[in-house]
Amino acid sequence: MSSERLASSEQKLSASFAGFGRVVSEEDRLRWREAMSRRAQEAFARGQAALQAGNTSLGLFWLERAERMSRHNPNLKWSVGLACLSAGRISDCLVRMEGLRQDFGLREAAFLEVICLVRLQRMEEAIHRMQTALSRFHATPQTHLLARQIAVAAGRPGWMTASNTDTIFIEVSRPFKLFLDGQECIQGNESGTYDLPKDWRSARSLDVRVGRRHVLGSPLDIRVLTRCESFVEATSDGLRGWIWAPAEPEYSPCVTLWDGATFRAETFAEDVDSDIPLARTKVFHIPTSRVPENDTGPLALRDENGCLLTGAPVDPLVGRLTLGRRGGLPARLRPVKVRTWTPRPRCPRTSPGCAVVIPVYADLRRTMACLRTVLATCPADVSVIVVDDATPEPPLARALDQLAAEGRIVLIRHLQNQGFPISANDGMRAAEGRDILLLNSDTLVPAGWVERMRARLAFTDVGTVTPFSNDATILSYPAVDRPNPVPSLADMRALDRLCQETFKATGKTSCDGPDLPTAHGFCMAISADCLAEIGLFREDLFGQGYGEENDFCLRASASGFRHLPAPDLFVAHIGSVSFGTAGKSLGARNLKILNALHPGYDRLVKRFIDADPLHTTRRRLDIARLIRLAGGRSAMLMVQHDAGGGVGRVVRERSEVFEADGGLALALRPHEQGCSLEDALDDKRFPNLTFRLSEDLPLLLDVLRTVRVQVVEWHHLIGHAPCVRTLHERLGVPYDVFIHDHVWFCPRISLCDGEGRYCGEPDITGCEQCVTRWGGYLGEDISVSALVARSGQELSGARRLMAPSEDTVRRIRRHFPGVIIEAVALEDDATLRKSIRTGHHAAYGQPVRVCVVGGISRWKGYDVLLTLAAEIQKHRLPIELSLVGHTHDDDALMSLGVRVTGEYREDEVQALIQQQQPDVGLIPSIAPETWCYALGHIWRSGLEAVCFDLGAQGERVTRSGTGLAVPLGMPPFQLAMIVIRRWGALQ
Structure with a gap:
């Protein structure tokens, strides 16, 4: 680059710092993410190529670089874990497999975790992990030998693994009995594959015992084994979706249509966006010719456990709506553009009474925790209506029955799972014209929450009210742009008291505050007037949920109703866990429906986020x-x-x-x-x-x-x-x-x-x-x-x-x-110097391995490193350069043979240095540093250092009596020769 072009470039960089702080635009962030993604993909491709060529060390280097550049990518974590296993780095593999099992319930990670524990001779942990894996996942034939060995080590009379194909494989040396929910179903005398009873899926637990002793893998959690992840949406050519069984990914699940017909999804997906590594989703397509011709409304599709597919019931006409093909659509699907509506007159209103509505599906612990806080805080004249949406958990059903029998709740029970919108509507119908407090079953509420929510419904122009929460998008606190920790019950109450005190100090009334573009359905007050005029949630569009409350609020806004925050109330919310991996697909689908039904919805929300009228309130808190x-x-x-x-x-x-x-x-x-x-x-x-x-x-x-x-x-x-x-x-x-x-x-x-x-x-x-x-x-x-x-x-x-x-x-x-x-020294050099190995040389016949540490800018010595690498390559000098860190142009260095690890965390740097197996550290800075943490990292790893004789780096190396501080400006070739003579292999 010429001097003039370089000057122009630097002046532009200087100008970007004008004003306060660094202004980073969304375009800047997007370019950065794209660049990081591209570099990570390139590193991954190089790693895979090296592994295929048999170079495990080089392959692992590239894969770990990719992993550091894309830290939250579980697929990279999986690939690096496998490479670590091949390279004999068992502990590193184990750490990754444990993370994948915990975060994603990944079957392959669960069994590889056992392999790692066995190789590390941690047999008690291996036995425990194998028991857990076999009780939740189907074991492929490749894991049978491992299961047999673990069973012997555990002193178990055998082992077992069940399959969604209605079979179970049992390996025992003596007669056994099989039980479903404690009822004996099968007796056997020898190892082999057995057919399970037809109704086995309806049971919760499967036991295999020899005498009174369980085999390894028993008892089996049937719900986990048979659980399906799925998704369906309407498209221009019918219905499309995917389904898979995470506990047995090779299995082809069965789908039941609205008319009772069934089929198996057998084609692996190629473009499904899943957060789960190794997800083997299987796609299906139901053509338009198979879908009812008339406007029959939403269609139910279920998996073989009787559960609705995520996104069902699904209306086939929605595919035309989201594609903008609105001709011939029924009135219920005609879009209404979002605009500024005339507000209703504000007049005092008298409440017709109030009811709390809580749709419930699963998770006994969280649901009962929610109900305990609700029942402890609701006034006597407020009914608590619980809608059991066909919970698959008998203990939860029994707990709800008990509360209903005691008269503490009104219980509505579905025979089949219907999804959140239908469940919420059933509860609101049962309220018979009262104000509604709609509440998720994964919330915790404080004392006085009912009264504070109702106070904001005291005027005729208010349609909905939503409190603050740790997880409520635009009403989240403390942060609105990242996840917040879920507070404990005590923390929730403390935050709620803080909200009350802070709001009271402002002197505002309950009806002051900015209008929201939409309420949030996790905890949402709805006035009876609004509900009577606008109607219930739509049951034909949003499947199990996501977006139904937004649609309701937009319809209410069109009639002049306001949506208010309740900044004096804080409700804890566990968050969106109901839909598993399909939640991402369902949210994207329903957002498309919302924008098709209400053009301008995205812009409405964006204007609110950009204006951030609740910032002052959050700042007070x-x-x-x-x-x-x-x-x-x-x-x-x-x-x-x-x-x-x-x-x-x-x-x-x-x-x-x-x-x-x-x-x-x-x-x-x-x-x-x-x-x-x-x-x-x-x-x-x-x-x-x-x-x-x-x-x-x-x-x-x-x-x-x-x-x-x-x-x-x-x-x-x-x-x-x-x-x-x-x-x-x-x-x-x-x-x-x-x-x-x-x-x-x-x-x-x-x-x-x-x-x-x-x-x-x-x-x-x-x-x-x-x-x-x-x-x-x-x-x-x-x-x-x-x-x-x-x-x-x-x-x-x-x-x-x-x-x-x-x-x-x-x-x-x-x-x-x-x-x-x-x-004021920033590190204790006297202590650091004790780690240095003086007199170290490269191994006989090996090049001198020189390690640089840190983020290397131009003044930190990027050009020195680049020219030194070029000299080494040009003259074929016996030096290998590695950089534990990054630069503004890693590719240029790597093209000259320098191994560049990429950015690192502080807790990783020593391990990364050791992986390079260096003989000496290099500090290439060409300007005087005021300290130099990189030198501390080098010394801590036991290496002597070479640097230029200026700044803190030269001062510290000279005082150490080890390493070399050479004159600034020394030609790269001369520097290389000094390094070879000082740290090269002894003859």
């Missing part, structure tokens, strides 16, 4: 929680940038020390509109403490005074609004400065010009010329002379100045004579 956390302790405010890295690590470590002494450590980061206030040790705890500057500055100062900030510690001011530089003055407290880099006198921060060369720290005129040509990174329009003058004043005014190394102290004092700076 965060402030209240922060004050409680402070508890009167003294607080320290750490001002830092938003790029993490070494600065973030120092802030975290200093915060840990401060809190260990009884204080509270807070962090202030730049935000695109101002700043964000955080718990320095948990940046996710208070996600709503963002402040627009300068308009929110008085509020920020009030918060900081209330939590008793006693000192402000500057770590980095880049990206911050100018008023942050004077926070300490407004608070009337001292400020300290921890110097992390050379931003105090260098607008380019790193002391490097645009061609990646150390500048040598010229006078101010030379600096001005450099910045004029190459641009700066401060994000503000300030000359070098003005920067130096301002920095001199700020450094002189600080109570305490700290820098990580003596080299940094000398450089800063050279530019700012007279300031007193304390050197």
Whole structure:
């Protein structure tokens, strides 16, 4: 790249930092995700190719790189686990298999977990895991030998595995008996395959015993073995869907149609988007010719356990609706465009009474926990109507029967599973014209919830009310853009009290607040007037759920009803677990239906999210929680940038020390509109403490005074609004400065010009010329002379100045004579040096393995690394380079033979270094570092280090008496030869 093009590129990069913080657009995020995905796919492909060529080590390297680049991809975790097993890294395989079994119930992972435990000689754990696996999954013939060996080791009289093909394989040495729910069904004398009774699926437990002893795998959980995941939707050419049995993926499940006809799904899917690794979904298509011609409404499709397929009942006409083919559609499917509707007049109303409606399907523990909180908090005049949607759990059915017999609930029971919309409607019908409090069975409610919900239904213009919750999309708290932890009962009550107190302090009434685009069905109050005018939930479109309450609210909005939040109420919600892997497909399908029925729905929700009218409420709650956390302790405010890295690590470590002494450590980061206030040790705890500057500055100062900030510690001011530089003055407290880099006198921060060369720290005129040509990174329009003058004043005014190394102290004092700076080392070098293996050489006949650690930018030595790799390749030098980390262009390095692992977490770095089997570490930085955590990683792994003789890195290596600090600018070939002579194999 030419100098001019490079300068232009760097000036654009500099301009992107204008304003407060780093502004990252959705387009930027999308490009980043696409780039990471592409690189991960490329690494995966290289790994697979290497494995197929028989190079397990290289294959595993590439697969692990792909895994780190796509950490939440379970398919990569599976592939890496298999490669680890092949490479003999059994513990690494076990960790991945345990995760896949726990997160996804993956059969193959469950059996591989047993294999790993056996190889690690952890037999007791292997026996336990094999028992669990056989009791839940069908064992393929490849696992029979393993099962036999485990049964012998466990001292069991045999083992068994059942199949959805209505058979069971039993291997025993003596006569056995088979029981279904305790009733004897089969007797046998020898091993073999036996046919199960026709009604075996209706039982819950299958036992095989020899005498009184269970064989391995007994008792079997029939519900888990036979459970199907499925999905169906209407398309332009009929009905399409998929189905599979996770406990026996090779099995072809049977589907029963609305008219009793059946078929088996036998074709493996090629394009089903599933979160489950190794999901072997089987697709089916029911053509239009097989579907009733008339408008007969939704059609029921069931699996062989009698359960509705996810998405059923399904209306075949919806396929035309979602494709925009609206001609000839019945009136019930004609779209109504979302627009601004005229609100209804607000008048007081008298409630006709109230009923709580709770549809129930499964999960005894959560459902009963919900009912306990409801029954303990409902006023005597409020009925609790429970709709049992054909629960497959007899204990749950019995518990509901008991509550009904005691007169504590009104119980409605379906003979077959109908789904949430129908169940909710049946409950609302039974309420007979009263206001409705619709509640999911996986919620926990606090005292007074009924009264607070009903208070907001006191006016004729209110249609629905929804409280805050940990999982309620636009009504979630604390965070709305990521999952929140599910609170315990005690935590829920504490959050609810906080909501009440915070709302009361605002002086607002129950009908104040922004209108919502839609309610959330997890806990939703519906006025009887709204229900009478709008009608019930639609039962013909949304299958088991997702979207029915949104459609209802949009219809209500069209009639002028409002949808209100209840910010003084918090209800705990476990979350969307009802639909398993099909939930993603069902949600996408129903969102398409919603937008087809109500054009503009997506834009309506997006406008609400962009405006975020509930931010102020959530921020009040965060402030209240922060004050409680402070508890009167003294607080320290750490001002830092938003790029993490070494600065973030120092802030975290200093915060840990401060809190260990009884204080509270807070962090202030730049935000695109101002700043964000955080718990320095948990940046996710208070996600709503963002402040627009300068308009929110008085509020920020009030918060900081209330939590008793006693000192402000500057770590980095880049990206911050100018008023942050004077926070300490407004608070009337001292400020300290921890110097992390050379931003105090260098607008380019790193002391490097645009061609990646150390500048040598010229006078101010030379600096001005450099910045004029190459641009700066401060994000503000300030000359070098003005920067130096301002920095001199700020450094002189600080109570305490700290820098990580003596080299940094000398450089800063050279530019700012007279300031007193304390050197505060970030690591204990004396301890680190004890780990170094001095005198180490490469093995005979092997190249010198040189390891670089960290994120390598240009000033961190990217160009040095690139040219060194080129020299090694050109001259075929006996050196292998590896980078435990990443760069802005990994591909260029890898094309020259450098092994680049990709980004890593702190807890991974030592293992990654060891995997490279290095002989020496290289710090290629061409600018003076103020510390160098990478050097600490290298020493901790037992390696000597070679670096250039400048900055903290040169100072520390020289003091260590090990390794080498070579002159800056040394030609790469000469550097390579020094490395070979010093660490090469001894002859």
